[in-house]
Amino acid sequence: MVSVKRIVLCALILCGAAGGVAEAAGRLRVEPSAIVLPPAGGEARLTLRNGGDRPLRIARIDVTGDQAGLRVAPLTRTLQPGETAQLAVRRDGGTTPAFAGLRVVCDDETLPALPGGGPDERVGAVAVRAGATPLLGWLVFLPLLGALIILLAPGSAERFARAVGLAATGGVVVLTGLALSRFDAGARGAQLVDHAVWIRSLRVEWFVGVDGLSITMVALTALVGFIAALSSLSIDKNVKAYWALFLVLMTGMLGTFVALDLFLFYVFWEVMLLPMYFLIGLWGGPRKEYAAIKFFLYTLVGSVVMLLGVIALYYASPAGSLVDGTPAAHTFDLVRLASEGRGFATTPRLFGALGFAEVVWALFFVGFAIKVPAVPLHTWLPDAHVEAPTAISVILAGVLLKMGPYGLYRVNAAVLPGATKWAAPFVAVVGAISIVYGALCAFAQKDLKRLVAYSSVSHMGFCLLGLGALTTSGWQGAYVQLFNHGVITSMLFLLVGVLYDRAHTREIDRFGGVASQMPRYAFVFGLAFMASLGLPGLSGFIGEVLVLLGSFPSYRALTAVAATGVVLAAAYHLSALSRVQLGKWNAAQWKDRAQFPDLTAREALMLAPLAILVLVLGCWPQPLIALSQGSLGEVLAKVAGGR
């Protein structure tokens, strides 16, 4: 376990070191070096000072960034050593910008040169943080903090580790609630933004923020994470290491959903991968090593392909500046890539008919499709699920799979809308195949957990079909499905775990008549299965029907094929449900009935919030949609327009 610890610590130290790159000391001093975006009609003040021993000539002050409505009084003068100048930044109003900054153009040669400027034009930068709030930062790093505390605790400290783990995941839930309360569903663009330079030399920024889709995913992660933490209380092997890894995983997931810098996104994406590997490989079932390595290799392939895409996008990105105004030849900024990257469509052809955008699109698609998982890149999923401990299965299906469609939305659709439109039929076909193929496989499974795993393949296919439909209903359906599948499938894996804890097997045919032993369990089981098979009134239905209604105008035949998934889902769900719960109690299989107590209080506590969500969102999905309507509509309009 020492190795795990060391890896985590090394990673942390590296992150810290990279973040603390000091700025060179030149003549120009700006105080403060970053300001908060003033409210509309408001004003912020800065002081420029010559901290050197030669005169400093200030040519002008530029405003960078999008339409923040920032204005600065013209300033051209030479500051003698020690002299200061006051600078007023006024804001007239306008949209809340994702990024903004001031550039002090001067002749301080220690500063970076202005692109396209003269030899004397150097740039000193001032970040204007748009309503900068450290909320998301806390949200993302609270679990990591917990992990550190756990690792620093002496001895085995099992109870302490559990307590810290619960506190950290509970804290995430609280902070998510806070973020939700501050989130304005009516506004456009990213909110709760925090924006600063992270690694200046690599042009990487700490840029986080949420739109409607990402805040929903953050909420899902917080909820599922907390419930998985409750479920993890029963882990009693290497408790400290488990919780540390679990919390690092939380940080990785949350970070991925809030990152608005492509590099940051990639870093969090990778941060997620390693703890998952260990959590499956060390705390898993009998074939855990096999499953863990398979998971690792699959996702590693995805990551490598994605990294190529990240680098390609970076070098194709337009020149601009970092948030503090430092000029940069290229950018990782996802917001700018999305708003200024339409040049990707006209870049030269690479392989025959494929343009640059299409190739990069495909690279990202492979990376994300593995996570979804889309047939035929799905075979890591059943093995990973079957071997993973219950809590990790819950995280895997409840959150990790969601990163595939989320990535398709955040990167493929937003940054490469033209290529996304070009590939939409392909995405829809992959989705429809996944739906039917997953359902057929699920029916043949003998292991309950494998069955649920394949049902995930089938259900996530609806997300792809909806995304490929390029209609409002399709997209909203995909989004609703994303959230609801997270909730429902978490329930299913918890329920499978409950049964496994009692029977120590998951073989469907060894059960029968469980309902007569565990009536409360049977009730929740039935609720979850009915929700999963898409019964109207429960949350699973809304996403599926929206996707089907949305994709029908785009692809008639394909939708008809995909819709058979509705029948197939009924078949495998009910078949499993009746083989496990109904029929006579299979007394010959089990030594005594006392082996099967009904749901415990802790189990009920884990399942109850999910069950309530399933019921409420099944009848009243309006709030969920309202949260993301604007964000989805914006990106969809770009994709449908092809640019």
Add this chain to the structure above:
Amino acid sequence: MSFVWLAILFPLVGAALNGALAVAGAKPPRWVHHAIALAAMAGAATVAIAAAVVLVQAPHEARRLVAPAWALLPGPGLREPLALVVDPLSATLFLVITVVGALIHVYATGYMAADRAPARFFAALNLFVAAMLLLVLGSSLVTLFFGWEGVGLCSWLLIGFWYEEPANARAAMKAFVVNRIGDLGLLLGMALLAWRVTGGALSFDAVVATGLHADGGALTAALVLLVVGAAGKSAQLPLSIWLPDAMAGPTPVSALIHAATMVTAGVYLLARLGPLYARAPQAMLVVAILGAATALWAALAATAQSDLKRVLAYSTISQLGFMFLGAGAGASEAALFHVVTHALFKALLFLAAGVVIHAVHEADHHAGEHGDPQALARMGGLAAALPWTRRAYLVGCWAIAGMPWAAGFFSKDAILGATLARHGWPLFLVATGAAGLTSLYMFRSYYLVFRARAPRAALAAHAVEALDKKDGAAMRRMVGVLVVLAGAVLVAGPLLGLPEALTGRAPVLEHWLAPVTSAGVERAAAPHALELVAMGLSLAAAVAGWALARALWADEARGAALRETLASAFGRFEAPARDGFGLDALAARAVVAPYRRLSSLVAGFDRGVVDGIVALVAMLARGAAWLSGAIDRYVVDGAVNGVARLVVAGGRRLRRAQTGRVNTYVLVVVLGVLLLGVLTTLGAR
């Protein structure tokens, strides 16, 4: 929020309360469950009656109560606000569902008096009523679909109510999955309507309004897809196979869900969109042919059943076929009239059958036998023991057979008349044949159950006495409900549907429904003469059926010779007819088995090929790794080791030069200096 929502809220709360008791495992006195369930039904029925009163007081064309609620999503389609609408059509079914439902709940308190899980039973039964009301009261196809699947869920819960019997669980699953096939059609039909006809909206108002001016092809296609959905719920060919098996549920469930209400949902859908079907003659023909074929198929199957409840199940399928035929003949009002009368008389028949089964079961209990209490062969002689039940059952038979005065007479004749007027003789004759068979199989069941001489008659009488002693109140409640229903059956027909041909005025129900079902439709009235011909022929068929049944089964001994004759002629058809003419077997062979094979094939493919490729890639990667390792070990390392070995060997050789003798070294130095001298002079030159 209008008071109409209370109608759904009451049973929903009832279901929640009883459901909570069931989940909590609480065991209060039995009457608590009964009181909750009955109060919920009483509340719902009161709302229904109040709504009907409000409607009646409104002017004929403006009878409409709207109870809006929230929207599922912002925008059109799923985005319209959900609402309940009480208009003459939904009000009719509203009344049927709540009033008949309440009666069946009362009956169920007697029938399930000894069951172990009353909370679960009444929770599901109340939930069913809530879902069914949502289905018929909902203002759009979306609300209909919510109710549609809700009743499907309750049907699943209640067919499999005695889930410890694997056959019941299988029957429940079969019902759900077969219904889902229909739902697929319904969903696609909705998608097509939203896309091509209404531009996204799915409320009935919008669908009917836009549909009347829509492109005919898309409309017809959408309507045919909706028929698939209707056929699933209403057990029409070939999706009819689930209903006979659904009899695995307790008898009150069969009466309420699988006879009176849920299975008529398909007919409701067709009637609701009646004005559109009137514009799509092909879709209408599909409905009519489907209905006629189902009516005949199920009637033939019903004559050969050996299980009382299966007779009634096939009879229900057949009657639903008549309703489809009516809808397909453009006579939605007639179809709905039959829905109403059928709800009454089929509930009556099922509940009477329930009393019979109860008695036979008790008789078995007395005799220490473990036979099938539903087998017709084990019945007979119950007339003396169950006098009121016999009379009620006879009223039911009379009504379903279409004998004069009783409910079925008017409703079935209205359908047959419309069929003759619209589709001509072939479909009419098929339907009339089915009507004659209806009379035959119903009276067959009547005689087999109640005829005088039978081996177990005395035993049954004894059992009924014992039942009376054990729980007389329960028995009286059950029989009381039968009497009430029988009265309703006798009154409903003439009250609601005296035909125009006899009275010169439009039938009451038809007039009541017309604003909804005939909105914007020009309909040529059928000539009265034709209607009278239809009436006469169907009456003749019914009487013939009854006469034949009487001759064959009224008396064990006297009918024997005739039965022999018939058996020699038709005996070979009996077994296939009992199995529904192999439709079940066909479904098993042509759908279920291939599906299982396909599923294991795909799963095998997944494991063998898809995962196999991954494994192959992994193997190749391992191979490559081994190769690079080997190169490393033998080539790269080999080179390094080779150099090292060379150095060592060289060193060993060179060691010999170090002799330790000074003179040798001096000699070497001198030779070296000489050599250098020679070399430099040579180089200098």
